[in-house]
Amino acid sequence: MVDLDLRRLRFLREFEERxxxxxxxxxxxxxxxxxxxxLALLERDAGTPLLEKAGRGVRLNDAGRLLAQHARVLLTAAEAAEADLAALGGDIRGTVRAGALQSAARRLLVPAVARMQAEHPRVRPEISELELEQALPFLRLGTVDLVIGDEYDGHPRPRPAGMRFTVLLEEPLQVVLPAAHPLARPGGPVAIAMLRSDVWAASAEGTGHHAMVVGTCRxxxxYEPDxxxxxxxxxxxxELVRAAGAVALLPSLTLPSADPAIAxxxxxxxxxxxxxxxxxxxxxxxxxxxxFLTAVTDQVPLVLSARP
Known part of the structure; x- marks a missing residue:
């Protein structure tokens, strides 16, 4: 009979992913x-090699890939069993690991942590600033429990199997200009076409925000934005808008309530x-x-009412 250790199976699952x-x-x-x-101990438990040489490193062999598939099922079942047992006991305790992009971490996760400390002191929240692209592998593997990401009109996110997506809020994107910019003075809407000659700021390449800015300008x-x-x-x-004269396209939650240096x-x-x-x-x-999810969703109407 094969005796497989769940902890070692997680190492195998991580290796398959990474x-x-x-x-x-x-x-x-x-x-x-x-x-x-x-992994060597897992091979001993399984009674068969799971890895093979690949250049200077190693990779999964057929047995390793097969066991990694079963590991996904077993780890998911173990997680569900832990949740059911915790619910049966009625005791709210344990670690919640959450990641989010900067604006969501600041406006949603941090207040949720404060509420948990007051209402459920036996829960240990752990917060990381993560873009959705970085966080999804951690979520799939169980090293993160919740991720708050963003998506933009015209740039929907993939919906991988095994994930649950819940929209928390929608907010408009707005053009942000230096106060001295010629288009800032009239105070009306600004056409993206009129910003062809401007220098742009956006998030890092490979993020949803970067793709949205480039796609919107196109x-x-x-045109291709500079x-x-x-x-x-x-x-x-x-700060790049204020000090360096750049322009940006940002959601309202990221904007200050009043700033004379920007429009x-x-x-x-x-x-x-x-x-x-x-x-x-x-x-x-x-x-x-x-x-923790309840604390996050309860924060949404407060955030919406306070935005500029």
């Missing part, structure tokens, strides 16, 4: 030698929206995660 011992070690906080040792303006500045921190983008204008050609989306695994949530 592809190298070093990447698994970084993700789980172990040394590469520890990862290698755990579709509404008919996108010289890249930061996934909205405050950095705003915020609606788009003239269209109304574009950003949606903040909560993503969890499509398995029964633990009571701790349910309580």
């Amino acid at each position: 592809g190298t011992l070093a990447a698994v070690a970084t993700a789980l906080g172990y040394s590469p030698s520890t990862v290698s040792q755990q 579709v509404l303006g008919g 996108l010289r500045h890249r930061s996934s921190d909205a405050d950095v983008q705003l 915020v204008r609606d788009l003239a050609e269209a109304t574009l929206q950003r949606r903040l989306v909560a993503v969890t695994r499509d398995t029964p949530p633990s009571p701790a995660l349910t309580a």
Whole structure:
């Protein structure tokens, strides 16, 4: 009879996802030698080799790929069992690991942490600033429990199997200009086409915001933006507008309530929206995660009422 350790199966599942011992070690906080040792012990438990040489590294063989498929099922079932047992006991405790982009972390996750400390002190929230592209692999593997990401009109996110997506809020995108910009003075909507000669700031390449800015300039303006500045921190983008004369296209939650150094204008050609989306695994949530999600969703109307 094969006796398989769930902890070692997680190492195998991580290796299937990440592809190298070093990447698994970084993700789980172990040394590469520890990862290698755990996989060797799993091979002993399974009674068959699971890895084979591939250049200077290793990769899964047929048996390893087969066991990794079963590991996904077993780990999901174990997680569901833990959630059911916690719910049966009625005790709200445990760790909730949540990630979000900057504006959602600041406006939704941080207040939720404060509420949990007051109402459920036995829950341990752990918050990380993560873009959805970075966070989804962690969510699939169970090292993150909740991710708040964004998506934009015309740039929908993929919906991978095994994930649950819940829209938290929608908000408009607005043009942000230096106060001295010629188009800032009239105070009316600004056409993207009129910003052809400006220098742009956006999030890092590969993010949804970057793709949205480039796509909006192409579709509404008919040009490739001069996108010289890249930061996934909205405050950095705003400072580039203030100090360096850049222009940006940002959702309202990232904007200050009043700032004489910048001008915020609606788009003239269209109304574009950003949606903040909560993503969890499509398995029964633990009571701790349910309580944390309630704290996050209860914060949404407060955020909407306070936005500029």
